[in-house]
Amino acid sequence: MKVHADLCVIPMGVGVSVGEYIAECQRVLCEAGLTHHMHAYGTNIEGEWDEVMAAIKQCHERVHALGAPRISTTLKLGTRTDRSQSLQDKIDSVESKLDQ
Secondary structure (H helix, E strand, O other): EHHHHEEEEEEEOOOEEEEEEHHHHHHHHHOOOOOOEEEEEEEEEEHHHHHHHHHHHHHHHHHOOOOEEEEEEEEEEOOOOOOOOOHHHHHHHHHHHOOO
């Protein structure tokens, strides 16, 4: 099953700057071959359910391995069975309505 996910990983106990930990998660998503788009407070991901969930688990494992003793993650998921729709399709739909 295809899934769209909005992932926000927050390493805790590592100080104020968390960029190096977020960069590691981005590496995980790239290595997994998943379509993803980072934004200011998280990352949108699309792919097969099991592949997305495995990558999220690996993000946690790698961030812990970098020294984060605790991680707080927010995850929003969306699936649909009536048709195929990419993250870009969703954005394009809204933008087309702005042009009207």
